[in-house]
Amino acid sequence: VADVSKVIRxxxxxxxxxxxxxxxxxxxxxSGVTRHTLLGQADYEQSLNFLTRYFxxxxxxxxxLEVHRxxxxxxxxxxxxxxxxxxxxxxxxPFDCVYVAPQAVxxxxxxxxxxxxxxxxxxxxxxxxxxxxxxxxxxxxxxx
Amino acid sequence: VADVSKVIRxxxxxxxxxxxxxxxxxxxxxSGVTRHTLLGQADYEQSLNFLTRYFxxxxxxxxxLEVHRxxxxxxxxxxxxxxxxxxxxxxxxPFDCVYVAPQAVxxxxxxxxxxxxxxxxxxxxxxxxxxxxxxxxxxxxxxx
Numbered sequence: 441v442a443d444v445s446k447v448i449r450x451x452x453x454x455x456x457x458x459x460x461x462x463x464x465x466x467x468x469x470x471s472g473v474t475r476h477t478l479l480g481q482a483d484y485e486q487s488l489n490f491l492t493r494y495f496x497x498x499x500x501x502x503x504x505l506e507v508h509r510x511x512x513x514x515x516x517x518x519x520x521x522x523x524x525x526x527x528x529x530x531x532x533x534p535f536d537c538v539y540v541a542p543q544a545v546x547x548x549x550x551x552x553x554x555x556x557x558x559x560x561x562x563x564x565x566x567x568x569x570x571x572x573x574x575x576x577x578x579x580x581x582x583x584x
Numbered sequence: 585v586a587d588v589s590k591v592i593r594x595x596x597x598x599x600x601x602x603x604x605x606x607x608x609x610x611x612x613x614x615s616g617v618t619r620h621t622l623l624g625q626a627d628y629e630q631s632l633n634f635l636t637r638y639f640x641x642x643x644x645x646x647x648x649l650e651v652h653r654x655x656x657x658x659x660x661x662x663x664x665x666x667x668x669x670x671x672x673x674x675x676x677x678p679f680d681c682v683y684v685a686p687q688a689v690x691x692x693x694x695x696x697x698x699x700x701x702x703x704x705x706x707x708x709x710x711x712x713x714x715x716x717x718x719x720x721x722x723x724x725x726x727x728x
Contacts (some may be wrong), residue, residue, distance in 0.1 A: 443655075443685050443686070444685055445669045445670055445682075445683055445684055445685040445688040445690070446682070446683050447667065447669070447674045447676075447680060447681070447682050447683075448680065448681040448682075448683075449677075449680050450677070450678065450679035450680050450681075455679070455681065478657075478659070478681045479657040479681055479683050480657065484683075485655065485657075485683050485685070487654075487655040487685060487686050488655050488657060488683075489633060489634070489707055490633065490634045490657070490705060490707075492657045492659065492681070492705060510631075511629065511631045511632050513622075513623040513624065513629075513632060513634070513636045513705075515622070515636065515659075515703060517661075517679065523591065525589045525591070526589055530591045532591075533593075533594070534594070535594035535599070535661065536591060536592065536593050536594050537591070537592040537594075537599065537622045537623055537636070538589075538590070538591050538592075539589055539590050539591075539592075539623050539628075539629050539632075540589055541587050541588050541589040541629070541631060542587070542631050544589040546589070559659060559703070561634060561636060561657075561705055563633055563634075
């Protein structure tokens with residue numbers, strides 16, 4: 441398949457031709473999260489060394505609390521929520537950016553009434569996330 | 585400087601601590617364009633192999649028509665405009681995505697009354713753009 445330029449239109453609800461896939465729902469991990477890989481699919485944009493994904497966390501949902509060696513570059517697109525980042529919680533609103541450094545424990549959470557939608561760019565070749573078990577969940581609730 | 589996680593807040597107009605820099609204004613190149621490097625600055629997020637930049641093109645302005653080997657992953661954040669991509673012009677609205685393949689001639693243009701703001705992710709290590717001179721400017725005005 442050729443590596444050709446293209447435009448992917450957003451119709452107000454979703455991107456044309458981009459499927460929303462459930463993202464690792466599990467009792468101990470993420471809940472209510474969909475992933476949309478926008479740019480960097482291996483068969484189409486092979487020249488990109490990084491993937492541009494959009495995640496949407498439904499109200500009350502969250503990604504799993506996890507850690508990995510590869511960094512994340514995140515830009516919030518819609519809704520409201522928060523990120524737990526190395527033990528501190530930060531509110532998130534559209535266009536806020538987050539840098540998740542290597543080995544930083546992190547989790548994205550939607551607010552109770554709004555979803556949280558964000559872009560997350562990662563290296564195409566990267567390590568797998570490791571879930572983190574909290575001994576004291578309240579540790580991550582202190583505002584910072 | 586340590587490679588540490590962080591949140592960059594958007595205050596509704598700009599990102600805290602991120603300067604807007606004029607981007608190569610020239611009579612033959614871009615006009616009315618500012619660049620904001622959000623994530624991937626060498627001194628702070630050294631683990632990122634890619635840079636997340638935000639460009640804003642003022643109404644009536646445009647980036648230079650150019651070509652390079654490195655690809656672009658683009659996500660529109662605000663305003664309206666169009667992209668010239670390999671000789672075809674495509675309208676752009678928020679959240680539309682553009683993949684600019686290697687060696688594709690391209691130019692981003694804001695509409696007459698609205699700016700065009702977009703994220704553009706690129707490899708940290710990349711070749712320099714080469715400006716393209718049009719013999720027949722009308723060639724890029726056909727809709728596709």
